[in-house]
Amino acid sequence: MDSSDLARITRFARQDVGRYLAAHPEGRYPAPLVRELARLGAFGATVPAEYGGGGWSRRHVAVLGYELGRAWQPLAGLVGTHLKLCRLVLEHGTPEQRGDWLGPMARGAAVFARAYHEQGLGSPAELRTLVSHRGAVGVLNGRKSWVTNARDADRVVAVARSGDAVVGVIVDPGRPGVAVGPELPRPGMLGVSLAEITFDDYEFDPEREVLGGRWHDLTGALNGHDVTSYAARAVGSADAVVAHALAFARAALDGRTAEAGGAIRLRVGELLTRLAVMRTVWQSLLEADASEARARPDGSEARVGPDASAGMTSEAAKVFCTEALQEVVRVAAALCGGAGYAAPDGVLGRHYRDALALLIVGAPNDVLLSRIGGRALGAG
Ligand SMILES: Cc1cc2nc3c(=O)[nH]c(=O)nc-3n(C[C@H](O)[C@H](O)[C@H](O)COP(=O)(O)OP(=O)(O)OC[C@H]3O[C@@H](n4cnc5c(N)ncnc54)[C@H](O)[C@@H]3O)c2cc1C
Structure with missing residues (x-):
């Protein structure tokens, strides 16, 4: 690149x-x-x-x-x-x-989508979606609760239990046995579909269409995956929101009372401070990644995951930045008044609605927090 x-x-x-x-x-x-x-x-x-x-x-x-x-x-x-x-x-x-x-x-x-999650699933071992075999043919049955891009993806990787293994079946949604449910009602994350997918006796070739081959177990890959991208997305959203609020504030200062001007400056200061800390958290995550990569003799890059030895982990950064984003959009809405809440361009409203999903996707923040705490207390 x-x-x-x-x-x-x-x-x-x-x-x-x-x-x-x-x-x-x-x-x-x-x-x-x-x-x-x-x-x-x-x-x-x-x-x-x-x-x-x-x-x-x-x-x-x-x-x-x-x-x-x-x-x-x-x-x-x-x-x-x-x-x-x-x-x-x-x-x-x-x-x-x-x-x-x-x-x-x-x-x-x-373009691939992933059908991993089933409502309330605690770990891959609890998957209710199952693979069975009829002679040389694999058969997939089960239901996945929320699949991003369910309607338009060319292939869907569905995880399922197959004997003692957790496997990933590369599903062709155009073949019989796959049903994409209606669009799920939601406040944000519009445009790209979000729907249930049901597999009803979906037949596949277990050697060619299971990732890594018929019994290849993905449990390790599914537990404790890297959530860096969600921190990055939160900082990007906060940057857009703050830029929007700043443009409003610059235009709005003219002709305001001293009291209103003071309140606007204070809110701008609050937004810039929150954003600066979010960027610092994100940058320190990227620095930790780069320094681990430099330390590797073959020059390959380290996975910054839950077990990264540097202080900042992708879990902590995801939680911090996605929580901070909620406050940034709330403060920006308070600052911009009606011009933020009901503006023709809809920018603030869109970021506000989409931000909520970042608390959940990847892994819910509460799950990440209890993992971080559990590790510190020797329970995770
Ligand atoms: C916009 C959006 C897009 C998504 N896209 C996809 C996708 O493409 N593919 C896919 O497979 N899934 C997708 N999901 C599903 C997503 O991965 C799950 O919603 C998420 O993992 C949470 O699972 P759940 O909703 O079943 O929550 P639950 O497991 O029911 O948990 C609800 C709440 O209970 C608490 N909780 C539960 N377990 C624990 C725990 N161990 N420790 C502490 N607190 C806990 C937390 O507060 C948690 O938020 C998407 C979801 C959304 C909202």
Whole structure:
């Protein structure tokens, strides 16, 4: 990857996405934006160059999440999910699966979604979706509660219990046995679909269509995954909200009473302070990642996950930045008054509604907090 790729995507995210949203209903699938992101190489960011991807560093992938979060969270969710699945195919796919899928995934010709979660699921061992076998044919049955991009993805990786293993079936949603439910009502994260998926005797080839082969266990990959991208998306959103509030404040100061001017300055100071701390937390996460990478003799990059030895973990950064974002949008709404709550451009309202989802996606903040606390107390 060269830095001009990221610069082109940044330009697209900061200019074209806003123009698109101003001209189209927020609830419509943004096919032109997805096509353009594919052309710009965003879908191949985590795919190595030998498979036709950009082979971006983890820092650049995080900046991509930041820019898309700044622009529009549903788009960030669609791309972020796909990029995680590129990594999963790279790390767990058979050589044939890597050869078959990584090229089309990198080009955005095969966009992947993930069907992992089932309501109230505590751990992969509790999955209710099951794989059975009828001779040489695999059969998938079960229901997944919330799948981002369920309606438009080319393939869906469905995790299920298969004997003692937790496997990932690469599902073709166009084949019999897959039903995508109606759009789930929600306050935000519109545009990219969010729906249940039901598998009813979906038949597949267990050697070719289970990631890593028939019995390949994904439990390790599913437990304690990296949540850096959600922190990046929260900081991006906060940056957009603060920029919006600053523009309002600059225009609003003229002709106000001394009392109103003072209140506006105070709110701006509060927003900038919160944003500065969010950026610092995010940057320290990226620094921890980079210093671990430098320490590795082969130059490969370390996974900044829950067990990163540096003080900042992706879990702590995700919780802090997504919680701080709620306060940033609330303060910005208070500052902008009616022009924030009910403005024709709808920017603040959109970030406000989308921000709520960041408390839940990836892993709920409460789950992450109890994991962090549990580890400190020797219980996790
Ligand atoms: C916008 C959106 C997009 C999503 N996209 C996808 C997707 O593409 N693919 C996919 O597979 N899933 C997706 N999900 C599902 C998401 O992963 C789950 O909603 C999330 O993991 C929480 O699970 P749950 O809703 O079943 O919450 P529950 O498990 O019912 O938990 C509810 C609350 O109980 C508390 N709690 C539960 N367990 C614990 C614990 N161990 N420690 C502390 N507190 C706990 C927390 O406060 C938690 O928020 C999406 C969800 C949303 C909202």
